[in-house]
Amino acid sequence: MFDETHTSIDNNEASNCSISINQYSKLDNAIKNAQDKLLSLQDKEGFWVFELEADCSIPAEYIMMMHYLDDIDQELQRKIANYLRSRQADDGHYPLFTEGEGDISASIKSYYALKLAGDSIDAPHMKRNRKYILSQGGVAKANVFTRIVLATFKQLPWRGVPYIPVEIMLLPKWFPFHLDKVSYWSRVVMVPLFILCTFKATAKNPNKVGIRELFLIDPNKEKHYFPERTFLNKCFLAMDKLGRITRRFYPKKLTQHAVSLAINWFTERLNGEDGLGGIFPAMVYSYEAMLLLDYPKDHPQVVTARKAIDKLLVINEDDAYCQPCLSPVWDTGLAVLALQEVDKNGNKESLSRAYDWLKSKQLSNEPGDWRVTRPDVEGGGWAFQFENPHYPDVDDTAVIAFAMADSNYTDMEESIHRATRWIVGMQCENGGYGAFDVDNTYYYLDEIPFADQGALLDPPTADVSARCAMLMAKVAQNHDEYLPALERTIEYIRSEQEKDGSWFGRWGTNYIYGTWSVLLGLEQTNLAKTDPLYTKAVSYLKSVQREDGGWGEDNKSYYDIEKHSGKYHFSTSFQTAWAVLGLMAAGEGNSVEVKAGIEFILEQQQADGVWDDRCFTAPGFPKVFFLKYHGYDKFFPLWALARYRNELARLN
Numbered sequence: 001m002f003d004e005t006h007t008s009i010d011n012n013e014a015s016n017c018s019i020s021i022n023q024y025s026k027l028d029n030a031i032k033n034a035q036d037k038l039l040s041l042q043d044k045e046g047f048w049v050f051e052l053e054a055d056c057s058i059p060a061e062y063i064m065m066m067h068y069l070d071d072i073d074q075e076l077q078r079k080i081a082n083y084l085r086s087r088q089a090d091d092g093h094y095p096l097f098t099e100g101e102g103d104i105s106a107s108i109k110s111y112y113a114l115k116l117a118g119d120s121i122d123a124p125h126m127k128r129n130r131k132y133i134l135s136q137g138g139v140a141k142a143n144v145f146t147r148i149v150l151a152t153f154k155q156l157p158w159r160g161v162p163y164i165p166v167e168i169m170l171l172p173k174w175f176p177f178h179l180d181k182v183s184y185w186s187r188v189v190m191v192p193l194f195i196l197c198t199f200k201a202t203a204k205n206p207n208k209v210g211i212r213e214l215f216l217i218d219p220n221k222e223k224h225y226f227p228e229r230t231f232l233n234k235c236f237l238a239m240d241k242l243g244r245i246t247r248r249f250y251p252k253k254l255t256q257h258a259v260s261l262a263i264n265w266f267t268e269r270l271n272g273e274d275g276l277g278g279i280f281p282a283m284v285y286s287y288e289a290m291l292l293l294d295y296p297k298d299h300p301q302v303v304t305a306r307k308a309i310d311k312l313l314v315i316n317e318d319d320a321y322c323q324p325c326l327s328p329v330w331d332t333g334l335a336v337l338a339l340q341e342v343d344k345n346g347n348k349e350s351l352s353r354a355y356d357w358l359k360s361k362q363l364s365n366e367p368g369d370w371r372v373t374r375p376d377v378e379g380g381g382w383a384f385q386f387e388n389p390h391y392p393d394v395d396d397t398a399v400i401a402f403a404m405a406d407s408n409y410t411d412m413e414e415s416i417h418r419a420t421r422w423i424v425g426m427q428c429e430n431g432g433y434g435a436f437d438v439d440n441t442y443y444y445l446d447e448i449p450f451a452d453q454g455a456l457l458d459p460p461t462a463d464v465s466a467r468c469a470m471l472m473a474k475v476a477q478n479h480d481e482y483l484p485a486l487e488r489t490i491e492y493i494r495s496e497q498e499k500d501g502s503w504f505g506r507w508g509t510n511y512i513y514g515t516w517s518v519l520l521g522l523e524q525t526n527l528a529k530t531d532p533l534y535t536k537a538v539s540y541l542k543s544v545q546r547e548d549g550g551w552g553e554d555n556k557s558y559y560d561i562e563k564h565s566g567k568y569h570f571s572t573s574f575q576t577a578w579a580v581l582g583l584m585a586a587g588e589g590n591s592v593e594v595k596a597g598i599e600f601i602l603e604q605q606q607a608d609g610v611w612d613d614r615c616f617t618a619p620g621f622p623k624v625f626f627l628k629y630h631g632y633d634k635f636f637p638l639w640a641l642a643r644y645r646n647e648l649a650r651l652n
Helices: 010-017 019-042 057-069 076-088 106-115 124-135 144-152 167-172 184-198 231-249 253-267 280-292 300-310 328-343 349-361 394-407 415-425 445-446 463-474 479-497 511-523 531-545 572-583 591-604 632-651
Strands: 052-054 313-315 320-322 618-621 625-629
Touching: 019 328, 019 591, 057 076, 057 106, 057 144, 057 280, 057 320, 076 106, 076 313, 076 320, 106 124, 106 144, 106 463, 124 231, 144 184, 144 328, 167 184, 167 253, 184 253, 184 280, 231 300, 253 280, 280 300, 328 349, 328 394, 328 445, 328 632, 394 415, 415 463, 415 479, 463 479, 463 511, 463 618, 511 531, 511 572, 572 632, 591 632
Parallel strands: none
Antiparallel strands: 052 625, 313 320, 618 625
16 A cells, blocks of 8 residues: 655656646655654654544533532633633534534533633623523423533433433343443443432532523423433333332342442443543543542542543643543554655654554453453454553554554564454454444434433444454455455445445544545455446545535534535545545546645645644534544645655656
């Protein structure tokens, strides 16, 4: 896929490729400047980690946590409040992503956080937000997680949240609901929530701040917290009501046993200063659950849990926000792929340090929830975060092992094959791959009251599956034992191609990301470039190129799958990089579309060598939670420019 060393082009070659000497010089300089900047951002330990920004719900929840505990850092609160005010849309709402539609739950949390921080309800920004919230139906229309936190602040009755008793820990595996049947992120959030909701945790709320003004009617008279949708949904709601009625008859010993099981479950997974599950909501809920159960504040687990939360803070001179998690393994894997494309030998010192760090993070025989479905598979994956041994990430593992295999460096074989064997073992029944779990497809659970956001499960997706195919195809060149799993994955990918030739992007926005992911995976296989998987995808990417030569796709395509255009109202450097990388993988390196995309990337480069795309174009959960990876505009455009330079050399 990549040239072994950096390759220059002489004058005749540049002319034959329809690129002038000046243009080539500009390309070469752009690559060098971007490479130097990326190298300068490498940590001394060998990894890269960039900020990971979510919508305003997370920083708002941090302020709410401080008031829940009566542990308020006034200066930090002031900075987070500055951040929240700066993210408000002109009409008052808070979106889930850049220039998105208003989201009532994010708006409610932001409003309450600012009011807790001391903002007057008569301030213009508060009036605008309140007007938006009331226009959407008020607090009663908020999602489950928002209603849970408001119940702890006594802003709505506990009947307004789902019935999730801690006794759920006692349910057998054959029961319709069981922890093993939901995704990893759902598990780590649910278990501490079982404790908080069972004992109806109450915020200290030292200033007694409320938000009665955000209700259309008295919250105690509200009857519509759980709208009835389908027959199955109605059945789950009936079970919810039955559980509340029979709660008083539960033996205390039964509850105590369930609490012990819950404590043991999340204590095993507390994950040191990287936190439960490595994600903010689970960290906060486990921290609050321990305090609710009378763990002293100086208990080692409590102290460590708080440190894990505070490691997520990004504190600037005038503002601050809280990240949802940290992404060093993912960032490092993508950074090394970009640098290998630029110059494997010239960047060997930096790449070797990165690989040494990555090898130190590879998992082996640690306990992990994935072993429930694959108990006989040997470990070998990587987590997304610095540490998260119970939850290795299939996507990260495929990227890193592929980068290692493609590096041609020595002393990589053991890591590569341990990872590839684990990937093969994690294959789902349909040939595809989920992000953390195998066959996590209990879709009926999306109808339970707790699952109002539709983000409970971890089914196979085309983008993750494509990365696994990329790894297996690369390694199978000399090890045919991986071919059967690879063939099944290719057939899954074929079945997932949309009519227009694109693929849905589960973990990046959206069809451009999904299509790029698949084309890079297919490139490593022996599949002919005339196969419809290639030709239809090429047609799609060319059809959504913008007039400025770039590509850009809005997260709104997640809401309108049938009618998506794949176009955003402006292009971004990293989405353009995805598109041109995909086209080059499909054999289109000499096309006018690729050349125009490269010119767009060159034009957008800043004086410091990198790019500045200020948009959220990655979902944590489509339609629910979106992210901005601050590293994407630092390594993807570089990767694309270097690949293009190598294509020019290859074509001549």
